[in-house]
Amino acid sequence: MSDIEIAQQANMKPIIGLVKEQYGIDAEHLDPYGHYKAKMSLEYVNSLSDKEDGKLILVTAISPTPAGEGKTTTTVGLGDAMNRIGKLTMMCLREPSLGPCFGVKGGAAGGGYSQVVPMEDINLHFTGDFHAIGVAHNLLSALIDNHINHGNALDIDPRRIQWKRVVDMNDRALRNIVVGMGGPANGYLREDGYDIVVASEVMAILCLATSRADLKERLGRIVIGYKSDRVTPVYARDLNAQGSMAALLKDAIKPNLVQTLENNIAIIHGGPFANIAHGCNTVSATKTALKLADYVVTEAGFGADLGAEKFIDIKCRMAGLKPSAVVLVATVRALKFHGGVVKEELNQENLAALEQGFENLERHLHNITHHYGLPCVVCINHFTFDTDAEIALLKQKCEALGAQCVVSTHWANGGAGAEELAHAVSDIVDNREPEFNYVYDENLSLWEKIEAIATKLYGAGSVTANAKVKAQLAAWNADYGKFPICMAKTQMSFTTDPNAKGAPSGHVVEISDVRLANGAGFIVAIAGDMMTMPGLPKVPAAERIDIDDNGKITGLF
């Protein structure tokens, strides 16, 4: 059965009753969105502040491959398994974007028997958060061009506007556009472009904001561009945009509650890109879950070099979160891909390739334990084609490194398939005092922070950049020197070359551009071409998605 077929057979319970049953929360604190989704009021979220926090467990992965690893699926499977073994556990996930749904990737609500439901709703609009983010972003865009049209009192340099427009769709034709055509009634001609909504700084801001006041303050300090002197920033607050933008986000700021196939509560809230943004669900979701549950399982985008690093250096640092353990997800197929096997041959046993590809896992494991200072359990997300010999080799190699390696079958068996993983993880978090390190000290210069990430985690020999980039970073040190770095690098490799599999060392990381995300509060360092607006494939998923006369959806994977 496909994911959507499994999801449609789910025995969902009305969410309001389920939240009451499991967490004792009264209906008045929840806004229902249909019978199976709800938002939690911020007043209730704030009322939890004196409660003790549960333990935070991060699910991350090896460097992603086309073979798929299953971070979300493992997060759900582990959460269900924790609840099965009597540990009250809530999951925190990212909201899916519509773009990939209609493109190649499909939905993003877990897979097999480890899913969050209602799957169609979560993938299509959900509670409207992304639409609110998109329109808040585009309101600021409209205000910028409107300001210039009406006389440009702020002296904005139309050539130096860095605030683009966004749409939640994969639409390559919008990457680079010209706006304002057709004469004086339509404003001033200038170059512009669209990003996908998940790449919006408003998304990153919403995910890092800790209150309505913090949200509005962050929105107001967004740098939309520069004045004609080329250096004086123009802020969103100069356009009086932050009040309206925050009003548009009035509900988007509230965490969303849904359930897994096994009727455990998951919060799905926020979904920033993991390249030019930090790739984690909202701080408010994670903090709320920690107040409510004894254990919280969450995920971060891409591999442990990008998602986990940003989770730790950006999200945990800003929000004062302390993770207790990490689960590093890998598949036999993906490791063989890192060992040089082509996609078509991944279902054949290949111990040599597996051994070679293991280098990738080893590097991530080392980063997690050594540089983040966190205990790590390796989870092999089991596929039908994995052979006993491959599993044995993998376990042996992990054990040689002193790491626990658990084979988990939650995709096929739900929480029951991840009980061993749940025991392994809870043994750690119940018995070890949490202790972890950031990868770099906030007092380093911006350049030194980039070097720390690249040399420590990526195994790079050096970091380079042209004079302009270096000068820009040096100039930002004065005002934004305490900001963390958000590395925008291919997720497919430790290098900047997506084809360099395994665990290369000594390579050069070239920073081609840097961007100030002043509202989010980080500096984006771009290494290589970053795609902030995906395109659709020749035959997009949109062509097969359908809905019948009774409202049943098919073709959504």
Next chain:
Amino acid sequence: MSDIEIAQQANMKPIIGLVKEQYGIDAEHLDPYGHYKAKMSLEYVNSLSDKEDGKLILVTAISPTPAGEGKTTTTVGLGDAMNRIGKLTMMCLREPSLGPCFGVKGGAAGGGYSQVVPMEDINLHFTGDFHAIGVAHNLLSALIDNHINHGNALDIDPRRIQWKRVVDMNDRALRNIVVGMGGPANGYLREDGYDIVVASEVMAILCLATSRADLKERLGRIVIGYKSDRVTPVYARDLNAQGSMAALLKDAIKPNLVQTLENNIAIIHGGPFANIAHGCNTVSATKTALKLADYVVTEAGFGADLGAEKFIDIKCRMAGLKPSAVVLVATVRALKFHGGVVKEELNQENLAALEQGFENLERHLHNITHHYGLPCVVCINHFTFDTDAEIALLKQKCEALGAQCVVSTHWANGGAGAEELAHAVSDIVDNREPEFNYVYDENLSLWEKIEAIATKLYGAGSVTANAKVKAQLAAWNADYGKFPICMAKTQMSFTTDPNAKGAPSGHVVEISDVRLANGAGFIVAIAGDMMTMPGLPKVPAAERIDIDDNGKITGLF
């Protein structure tokens, strides 16, 4: 107090319980969106098909002026008043667009003590319908450019694509754009543009669709442009887009229920532009309300020459609806404006100007009773500055025409202020057999239909068009000859000149362009410049809208 302050003091009842109390509908048939908004399941809507219909009452107005008339306010006031006098009445309204909220016009949920609530929610995102419509539209846009990018097997002429993109924002810079810049990875360069979401044909389609199957069929037959032979249409179904688009509209198709300040149920569903589209709420909302209530009060956009005409010739004709009476809303101020008074002097008594401006009302009244064949009550929406002499003159002039004229104070007094109007209206609909006429027969040629509208309703002497427009209409007669006409003309005047107030006669209506809205099922005839993407004013409302730390919104009018 401002509208939002009045709305925030409303004594709202939880919508699920209220719908149960007033209409006996069980919670299982409703999807709550928070505690005060709900969508009704289509299964429940369909289950009502054998019930007898209530009576349908249309609220329309004189030609709009900057002075404001108050159609929505009167619709709500009349509905509340009908319920007060013991007539079970439901209201059907259009959903507001975000663009005007942040521009000049402000919100659109009634005013004073005749409002629907929760006002902030209704104006900001509501249940997400417009976002779903926008993204369904933009998915088709992305699929078009993607198809061309991947080889253009359908031979779409990139210069003849008529399917633009949409955003729910007033953003003049997007009216005319160039997409596909930046080299081969970004597709093919071409001219494009953005409309506001309410101008999308998807909006018109959703509002006219009678079932999920009908919705999908209409989406599939959208003409997105033409092949390189310049004449062969390319349909959305050629791109296999209709299934995904309909899936994105899975919830948008369900009617939304809210309440008035006096706790009566209103359905707010759909909101197509009243110029290039037909300007009425969804057919499904109106039909559902007619099954549930004994009386349904609804509104149509702009004045009775545009909104009411399209309500009758497009919506009622397609859906088989039969209105029983019309309320024609006017204000003393607006009539004085039509009589030549400038906006700043409208609060001063001016009987001569009132008498002169009355011509506008008289023409609309004549059209309603003579051409639509419907009984009509004139409602004077009372303002503080109206003098007794002005009211007396107005009543006398209406009576001279054999028309009832009721002064109504629902803005200040809620339903209690519209009881006389409610009695007048219910006397008519309870005692007269409904009987009405379309303005033109569906078997007339497209050109004859345009002539019928312009000469009968606008008082035009003739209709002209260049040879290209005439040839296009003649060509469409073969395949689309039965389609009704959707006139896109300024709402400010019976002529095509927005400054020609009152009731001019013998003027020429020039049709500058015609468009095929094949999914909606009408031909748009454009007379004059039509704005399908508004701009923001120098100081937009967005600058004053704010939200405080507790989530309370201010500045939204």
